[in-house]
Amino acid sequence: MTDASTIRNEAAGITLTGPLAGTRGIVLTQAWAGSYCTALLGMLGADVIQVEVRKRPDSWRGDYAAPIGGRIKDVETAVHPWNVNPLYNSVNLNKRCITLDLGTPEGIEIYRRLVPYSDFIAENFSPRVMGNFGLEYEALKAIKPDIILASLSAYGHIGSWANIPGIGGTIEPTSGQSALLGYQDGPPMNSGQMYPDAVAAFNAFGAIIAALRHRDLTGEGQYIDLSMQDANLAMIGDSALEYVLTGRQRARLGNRHSTYAPHGIYAATGTERWIALATETDAQWAALCSIAGRGWAEDNRFVTNADRKANEDALDAEIAAWTATEDRDALSARLSAAGIYAAPVLDGLEVADDPHLRARGVVREVKHPEAGTWAQATIPLHFSRTPATDVRAAPMQGEHTRQVLAELLGMTDAEVDELERSGVSGMGPPD
């Protein structure tokens, strides 16, 4: 247990801030779900050390030979594609990265020597992989009896689908999420990026913290088995319960609400300028009628919410005709000030510049040694007593191997040189 929520590691040149300062995870995560779960723990102050295998690099670093594109190709320091992939760099903040070839006895042995320095371990391999490495929960527990291991996999480690592989884009359909997502008159869809990974990350994040509390109180570690299918189905659990209770599959609602109208996204003036607006209470509806000034309050199709819901196509057409002549941001501000649910639909660049998110520190500039300084989304949790204020860029591949092996295992430069010569560690594509 720690005494302070700020810990300075002088040897590493880092400061760990937040309620988890004083804990450490030496993790085997990759892509999004596992990587992001452990980044969240890192942003709350845990010392998260990511282990990567050069022969099978993190898929979110991209292909070693991928071209560097966009604004990054003009950044002089950006020379290694795998260190400047926005996917990797977005979900690995506040970590150190070491490389070890877990396909070699030497690599496994070094990992086993690191386990005693871990409070938690997380991994998102296919279920058989940890066992193949000799690093399943029982083996890790033999090294450190109170270890916490979280496995994030497509379908979990027990059950007849356990060995079926999956990623966010395939869990979205198999969890029931895709059947619900889409336009009312259109087919099922996947989200614009692999949403199920974020769901898995958020859930495993909470579970590991709960397991840390239980360990502190009882001295007992535990094993956490997260199935991305379970997690994503639980997030639409009301739809699952609807089927159980009524035998009905919920229809795709597009932007509409199960109960209230209006509830939609409408075009404003300009290209790709959209406004989201909705009313729930009669007061909000009255305020909307007053601001629009189009006689809706007197229209007998729209008197009660039930009327509006029954005539929702007509209502949407009326609103769309109105917003088409309005400025997105000005109208959104007027509606919000009147207590109506309203917001501009922000795109990726606008979210990066959003004054509210910047003022609260959730979006901020992060300096990466190769990619340069750019806006990133950071930790969405604000603690009044133990603020998590330290944000560090995603690590470059193998950036901290020498530092971590010296700090935790007392390895000398000569010993690490030998690991690099033999290919057990190092940086970049293997020879």
Next chain:
Amino acid sequence: MARVLEGVRVVDLSASTGAAWCSRLLADYGADVVVVEPLGGHPLRAIGPFTDAGDSIPAAYLLANKRSVTLDLDDANARATAAALCRRADIVVSSHAPSRLAAWGLDYATLATPTLVMVHVTPHGMTGDLAEVPGNDLTDAARSGWASINGSQEREPLKPSGWQPSMCAGTVAYAGAVAALRWRDGHPGEGQEVDVSEVEVMAAAFAPALLRSVYAGKAQGRRDPTDHLAGPVPVQDGYFALTISRAHFWRDAMNLLGLPDLAEDPRWGASFYRQAHKDEYVGRVTEAMSQWTKMDLFDELAVRRVVAGPVLTMEELRGVEHLRERDFWRKPADQPDGPEYPGPALRMNGTPASLDRRPPRPGEHTAEVLDTVGGAS
């Protein structure tokens, strides 16, 4: 089995999905959660869909495992009772804007209990220019960037289904609540406030698209209609997603689909190459897929260890034996003849979640709970 939050007292002042989900998770792991409802019932009880008996299904899901007290917070005596309940709690979960809590005298400063952990789940957070601005899942999707990438380029932006921003925020708030509780275990007397914004949680979940947009200097858009293979496509009996990530998935899937030229040319193994040459294969692949039924294709690809996803409905998911083997569907312990609820998001083997209580009727536990603080309803 141990319960990780055994003995933890929670007061749920939620009026919305996110905060209600946070306290539902606390309840699932052993906390004693009392939800404070207005006399007319929790606002979620007005949200459909409803059972044939007229009960809100979202409310049933989100209020299960809790006890219910009804209190009219517009009444001074009831507010005093609510404050007393909050002061003896370990955790208070709220969804209210700062001004509302202050008007009720239920804000952290007025409660003035240094040991208390108070968790806020609101659309925009408790500070900043938008703190008092109302919002819901639709506006959360808009402000976080998610609506801008969901859906088709040819259509309007699309919000996530259901209450995803709220559910994600509730999950993150649960993590924050437990982190603050753990801090207090180690530092007696040191409670604190935990402030979670739905927009910010979804902006954090949007982080990959955000940084991709920033690095590119061009916002990521919605699906190009030619980009069929980024999501489900029609097959014989429904829809199927073949969202390939690694090179060997591609090779094995193309061989199964009878497209050996696409399988064996190594250029197609790299995702950046596939992305740049979609026109050359998307039509052929979707045509080949359309010959299959979804579970046959899933089974054959599973044997080859290729990631693949049939679009499953709730009826189909209820029939998936794998979920039963994982004990995913659970009846409340106090309602053994009742309906099966969808289960926990994950399995904590040392401290598993449990569903002890069916959802309460409004005020069902008012008398027994208020006895403990000597208050009146």
